[in-house]
Amino acid sequence: MKEARRFFCTECGNETSKWMGRCPACGAWNSLAAAPAAPGKGARKGAARPPAEPVPVSGAATRPEPRIPVGPEGLDRVLGGGLVPGSLVLLSGEPGIGKSTLLLQMAASLQERDRPVLVVSGEESPRQVALRARRLGIASERVLLLPETSTEGVIDRIAQVDPACVVVDSVQTMTAAGVDSAAGSVSQVRAVAALFQEVAKSRGTPVVLVGHVTKDGQVAGPKLLEHLVDVVLTMEGEPGHELRLLRATKNRFGTVAELALFSMTGSGLEPVRNPSAWLLEDRQAGAPGSAVAVTVEGTAPLLVEVQALTVASQLASPRRVARGVEPGRLALLLAVLERRLGLGFGDRDVFVNVVGGLAPREPGMDLAVAAALVSAFMDRPLPPSLALFGEVGLLGEVRGVGRAPERVREAAALGFGRIALPARDRDGVNEGVVLLPQRHVGDLLTLLGDDGAGIG
Ligand code: TYD
Ligand code: MG
DSSP: OOOOOOOOEEHHHEEESSSBBBBBOOOOBBOOOOOOOOTTTTTTTSSSSOOOOOOOOOTTTTTTOOBBOOOSTTTHHHHHHSTTTTTTEEEEOTSSSSHHHHHHHHHHHTTTTSEEHHHHHHSSSSHHHHEEEETOOOTTTTEEOOOBBBBBHHHHHHHOOOOSSEEOGGGGOBTTTTSSSTTTTTHHHHHHHHHHHHHHHHHHEEEEEEBBBTTTOBBTTTTTTTTTSSSSEEEETTTTTEEEEEEEEEETTOOOEEEEEEEEETTTEEESHHHHHHHHHTTTOOOTTEEEEEEEETTTEEEEEEEEEEEEOOSSSSOOOSSSSOOOHHHHHHHHHHHHHOOOOOTTEEEEETSSSOOOOOGGGGGHHHHHHHHHHHHHOEEEETTEEOOTTTTTTTEEEEEEEHHHHHHHHHHHHEEEGGGGGGTTOOOSSSEEEBGGGGGGGGGOSSTTOOOO
């Protein structure tokens, strides 16, 4: 049976079975391109593989996956213990976030091994990369720079150089022979990634692809590569903030729970060893509208400051500005506070900010956001030694979120002596601190001090 041809829109990635002048999904003209042959089929057709043997699940993983340790500190952990030989890794993030910097530091960390690391740069000249390397204090003979955009050209070099690891910066600049659309188009990115996957698997060499994410969060148009690669690392951060978060959003060789924090300094990415302390450094304890949340990022508890500000609005529909808190979550909390506590936010502008550029997506943040809002509204501060966690339900009830012992331990270690937590999470917590079990958002009112009354 003849295999049906497929076409992809190079703008939105929509798949169709016949060519059309205009994409039916996004409406772009002349954007459809023929899909390249499925990965592996073209190049290796002659080399027929022996049929696969079934193996019992109990015996298939008797030995642990070998790992190549890499730096900077934290990257290993996010990878699940280092790079797996033969794996294809995608590092995605917005332009300028620090992907090239991270991978250059990674390449340098591998230099003690006797094989080189090949850094393919389709975006920057070797001179530009070398200047950056100098700033990072990297002067290694074993980090080889290759200015090349032809995937086949890179694959030839890999065969010659036999590197311990290959970095491709970025996948959007590479082209594969026989695909007649522009670099960065859906069909090119797909074909390029399939070729690198083949190289990684056949040689046992890990290949790390850089993928730029556009503002709406898509790698190379649609999230094309995510299902193809073994590991997806995502680098995030706010422009203008030093903090960079690195996490795995997919990992065939480990969990996706680990998170590494770095600070972008003049000499590259520095691991942040005590993130909670680092994040609370500039805090003005005792100011109305400030609350400390004990959240969980990855597998570790993390303390972050939530700030809220509310003023009488001049607008018909008052402003709600949320940084680090989902707008929908903020709307819900405002509705709960209005309905259950009678706090009239309806004619007020509300601003909420999670300090440091973090955006924790975890229900345990609710109580601290609610506390910051109540404190801002009443213009009365929360006790400086107070930290909070808990989910807030639509009835105003405070719901358990789990991991309470770890959260309380982290808060206690940073000197917080009073912890407001869901009543349900109180059992088993014994850290020598004052626990303030909360059942209802109304309980927050009893936590407010008088120190700030009448200010402003
Ligand atoms: P870069 O790694 O080029 O980002 P990406 O590859 O994700 O596009 O880094 C981008 C920014 O980082 C750049 O604007 C300058 C800054 N930077 C530093 O602050 N310190 C450094 O040591 C380096 C190398 C870059
Ligand atoms: Mg770059």
